[in-house]
Amino acid sequence: MDSVPPSSPSGTITMAKGKKRVKRRSENGLSVSSGSSGTNIVCSASPNSRSIELGLLLSLAILSVFLFGFYESARALPDVPQNIPTLQGTNLNLAKDETTISSNRDLQQQQQKGKNRFANMVPKMRGTKQKVVVPKAKWPISVRDEDGDFETIIHPGDQKTPMSVPKFWSPPIHNDQLMSRETAMKIGSCTEPDKHGNYARGDDCPHHQRTIYLAIASYRDFQCRFTLESAFLRAKYPDRIRVGVVDQIVDGEDPRCNEPIKPCDQNPHQALCMYKDRVDVYEMEAELSIGPVFARHIGHRLYRGEYYATQNDAHITYVQDWDVDIIKQMEATNNEMGVLTTYLTDVQGSISEEGKSLRDTRPIMCNTDYEGGVQGQHLRHGSQPERVPHIVGSPQMEPYWAAGYSFSRGHFVVNVPYDMYMPMIFQGEEMSIGIRGFTIGYDYYAPERSVCFHHYAVGANAKKRNKVKHFWENSNRYAGTGKAAMTRLLGIVHMNPEKDPSTWDHTDEDVYGIGGVRTPERFYEVFGIDVVNKKTEHHLCRFVDSGKMHNQFKKLLRKDGMGVDYGQVTYKFKDPAPNEK
Numbered sequence: 001m002d003s004v005p006p007s008s009p010s011g012t013i014t015m016a017k018g019k020k021r022v023k024r025r026s027e028n029g030l031s032v033s034s035g036s037s038g039t040n041i042v043c044s045a046s047p048n049s050r051s052i053e054l055g056l057l058l059s060l061a062i063l064s065v066f067l068f069g070f071y072e073s074a075r076a077l078p079d080v081p082q083n084i085p086t087l088q089g090t091n092l093n094l095a096k097d098e099t100t101i102s103s104n105r106d107l108q109q110q111q112q113k114g115k116n117r118f119a120n121m122v123p124k125m126r127g128t129k130q131k132v133v134v135p136k137a138k139w140p141i142s143v144r145d146e147d148g149d150f151e152t153i154i155h156p157g158d159q160k161t162p163m164s165v166p167k168f169w170s171p172p173i174h175n176d177q178l179m180s181r182e183t184a185m186k187i188g189s190c191t192e193p194d195k196h197g198n199y200a201r202g203d204d205c206p207h208h209q210r211t212i213y214l215a216i217a218s219y220r221d222f223q224c225r226f227t228l229e230s231a232f233l234r235a236k237y238p239d240r241i242r243v244g245v246v247d248q249i250v251d252g253e254d255p256r257c258n259e260p261i262k263p264c265d266q267n268p269h270q271a272l273c274m275y276k277d278r279v280d281v282y283e284m285e286a287e288l289s290i291g292p293v294f295a296r297h298i299g300h301r302l303y304r305g306e307y308y309a310t311q312n313d314a315h316i317t318y319v320q321d322w323d324v325d326i327i328k329q330m331e332a333t334n335n336e337m338g339v340l341t342t343y344l345t346d347v348q349g350s351i352s353e354e355g356k357s358l359r360d361t362r363p364i365m366c367n368t369d370y371e372g373g374v375q376g377q378h379l380r381h382g383s384q385p386e387r388v389p390h391i392v393g394s395p396q397m398e399p400y401w402a403a404g405y406s407f408s409r410g411h412f413v414v415n416v417p418y419d420m421y422m423p424m425i426f427q428g429e430e431m432s433i434g435i436r437g438f439t440i441g442y443d444y445y446a447p448e449r450s451v452c453f454h455h456y457a458v459g460a461n462a463k464k465r466n467k468v469k470h471f472w473e474n475s476n477r478y479a480g481t482g483k484a485a486m487t488r489l490l491g492i493v494h495m496n497p498e499k500d501p502s503t504w505d506h507t508d509e510d511v512y513g514i515g516g517v518r519t520p521e522r523f524y525e526v527f528g529i530d531v532v533n534k535k536t537e538h539h540l541c542r543f544v545d546s547g548k549m550h551n552q553f554k555k556l557l558r559k560d561g562m563g564v565d566y567g568q569v570t571y572k573f574k575d576p577a578p579n580e581k
Contacts, residue, residue, distance in 0.1 A: 132173045137189040137200035139211060141242070141304045143280050157290035157423040157478040166282070166301045172415045174440045176516035179411070181560045184336050187411040188307035191240050205307065207327055208236075213306035213410065214243045216257070217295035218314035220250065220286055220469040223455060224257035225272060227316055228279065230452075232271035234355050235323040238278075244302030245281045245314075246295040248288070248471070257281060257314070289471040290423035290478055292403065293432075297418035309413040311406045315455040315465070317347050320355035322451035326407050329447055332394045337563035339408040339437065340447045341365065341401050343384050344454035348461065357450060361386045364446035365400035366544035370534045371427070376486050377534045378495070380427045390547035395445035397550040399527045399540070401434030404454065408442070415440050419489070419512040421505060424475070424482030428489050435493040438523050440515030441563040443553075494520040495531050518566050526566070528573040537575040 143149070143166045155161035173183060185202030191209040193199045214231055218224040224245065232238045247257045258281045264273035272279070280302050289295065296311070303309060308327065319325075330340055343363045350359050363384040371380045381400065389396055406412075416437045422429070434444070457465035487504045490496035492513050514520060523529070528537025543549050556568045 132175055132183055134173060134183070134186040134200075135170050135305060137187075137198070137305045139189045139191055139199050140277070141189075142277065143244075143302055143304065153420070155288060155290075156294060156421050157288070157474075157481055161288065163288075165298055168301055168414075168417065169304050170414050172417070172511060173411065174415045174515050174517075178441055178517045178562060179337075179415070181336060181562055184409065184411055184562070187305060187414060188409065189305050190307065200305070207331070208324070209240065210307035210327065211240045211242065212308045212310060212323060213303050213413070214241060215296065215299035215302065215309065215311045215413075216243065216314050217246045217248075217292050217299055218257050219248045219289055219292075219295070219471050220254045221257075221314040222255055222464075222468065224314040225255065225259060225261060227312075227314055228257065229261070229271045230316075230318040231322075232275045232278070234318045234320050236321040237323060238271070238275060241275075241278060241323065242304070242306060243279045244299050245279065246284060246298045246302075247281050248284045248286045248295060250286045254286070256283070286469075286471075287474060287477065289474055290481070291425050291471050293418055293422040293425045293429045294420065296403075296429075297420050297422075300413050300417045303410065303413045306410050309406075309408055309410045311403070312344075312452060313404055313454065315468075316344060316405075316452045317351060317455070318355075318452045319351055319357045319450075325449060326447070326451045329395050329449065330407060330409075332448075333445055334561050335443055335445075335557060335563065336409060336561045337442045338395070338445055339401065339406060339412055339442050340395055340445050341406040341408075342398075342404075342446050342450075343381070343402050344405050344452060345386060345450055346456045346458060347453035348459050350450070350453040357453075359450055361388050362447060362450050364389075364396060364541075364545050365398045365402055365444065366541040368400060368540075369536050369538070373427075376483065376490070376496070378428050378486060378490060379431050379529070379536075381430060385541050385545050387545065389446070389448050390545070391448070391550050393448075395447050396547060397553055398444050398446050398544050399523075399549070401430055401437060401444050403430050403433070405452065407447075412437065412442060415515070416442070417512065419492075421507055421512070422485045422489060424472075424478050425485050425489060426472075428486055431493060431495070432489050435495075435520050435523055436512075436514050439518050439520060441517035443564050497531060517563070522566055525572055526569060528575070537573050539575050539577050539580070540573060542576055543573055 146166070149167050150164050151167050152162050152164050155163055170187075173179065173187070186200055188202065188205065189199045189211045190201045190205035191211060194201050194204070216224065216227065224247065228243060228245075231243065232241060235241055245257045249256065258272055258276065258279045260267075260270050260272040262270065264270065268274070282298050282302060284295075284298075299311070308330070310326075326340065330338065333340075342365055345359060345361070345363060350357065352358055363386040365381065365384055367382045367384050368379050369382060370377050381402065416433055418429075419432060422432070425432075437444075455461050455465060484505065487496065487499060488506075491499060491501060491504045492509065494514075524531055527540060530536070552571060553564050553569065556565045557563070558565055
């Protein structure tokens with residue numbers, strides 16, 4: 001079975017939908033069609049020579065056995081992508097319609113049985129200690145140069161379309177226990193190696209040489225390429241940045257995220273001309289989109305061992321020298337398990353013509369409550385307070401994680417990968433990542449200063465942004481899948497105890513599940529969440545935004561900087577004003 005479609009001259013890997021005959025394009029640009037009929041070899045012997053007949057029959061029998069053995073050996077070979085281009089700045093379009101592949105049934109059954117795709121890398125059982133092997137760091141790096149590091153999965157929305165996707169750079173390394181600092185330091189490439197040729201230099205890597213992976217999931221968004229322009233051109237050290245984009249588009253209607261705004265021969269100083277080799281794009285047909293969770297799952301597969309990992313929407317603008325500022329803020333936490341995350345402020349009135357921030361306020365994540373819907377009751381973040389920070393000189397602790405902006409060490413992406421089996425989930429992804437990360441030992445902080453701003457569909461931007469399509473235009477195509485996905489999401493983080501665990505999908509839960517450092521119940525207890533009655537203690541922001549949480553919990557940060565020791569946390573939040581709205 002082909003694991004990837006053929007390569008076109010431009011380097012974009014494509015396959016025509018709905019065609020049972022695969023047309024391959026050779027290196028000289030000619031299309032070669034593979035037919036369905038085989039080649040017949042007919043041998044006839046003279047009736048007057050019995051010895052010749054017997055010899056021919058014996059030869060044919062031996063040849064048949066040989067060909068059968070060869071056929072079976074070929075079938076046993078693993079899927080290896082063919083024709084993966086190594087050209088710089090080209091896209092990977094690896095989604096394939098089921099009609100292009102005749103033997104996907106075994107793969108689908110294998111996936112439904114929950115076979116762990118990391119089984120050959122790190123065999124893992126909950127509660128047992130296994131040797132953690134971290135891949136060797138490299139720089140520069142691109143998935144386009146990885147011949148053979150792709151695998152075929154079945155689209156989790158329609159359960160029939162095979163898709164060739166990059167393999168994860170590494171399986172989770174937390175091993176259901178608190179990760180040691182020594183292990184954490186094995187992840188994170190430096191732009192320059194040490195004297196022994198090692199790119200993973202840990203704390204010894206100078207701040208300006210620490211690499212950054214920027215993950216963007218874009219759905220038919222014309223501003224995606226403008227986001228990339230600001231990310232590179234306003235970075236102080238753009239050569240240490242690598243971007244992974246999952247671009248969900250309609251070919252011929254939507255601009256590609258790595259398509260320069262103007263031709264490079266007209267303006268070669270555009271970021272998408274100068275740094276095209278730093279951009280990996282996984283291009284996907286828009287009709288295959290099932291929401292941000294699956295797109296960001298593929299984005300996590302594009303990560304390749306960078307020192308830091310950041311995630312943001314496809315329509316933001318960065319400030320000048322953002323890379324230096326956010327790393328400075330990150331290091332100010334003295335917490336290897338710290339994650340800087342927040343909802344972003346609107347871009348209007350936020351950035352000067354020189355690219356400097358005009359804001360001295362920032363949002364902090366603390367306002368969350370239950371909401372209902374066809375997918376069931378779940379927690380959803382509301383509007384977050386934005387004020388001048390009460391804590392000065394460091395990001396401020398908060399309980400919740402936000403998908404719109406996240407900046408962390410690279411091992412956060414390795415240890416808390418987006419769940420592949422979450423089709424049509426929008427509200428809820430932040431609970432999945434946030435609570436799973438909490439159980440693995442990560443702590444969340446609101447940045448002290450915003451380094452980028454969001455283009456919301458308000459004010460002067462309303463007309464342009466309201467024209468952008470959304471993935472839920474595919475709702476009818478994938479009707480009903482979101483409800484089952486939400487049940488799985490809530491089950492993994494122990495948020496629906498009323499559900500029988502046997503009623504939801506546990507596929508690959510050792511990869512996309514919780515950790516062993518803290519329990520979800522500990523999170524709910526500390527921050528006032530009643531998962532049985534679906535209620536929260538209100539006014540949590542009075543504890544968080546005021547700096548009380550930060551000042552109390554900072555004292556419990558482990559001496560080696562490997563997260564807050566919640567075993568020493570005795571606090572249980574209660575609504576300080578139950579009679580107020």
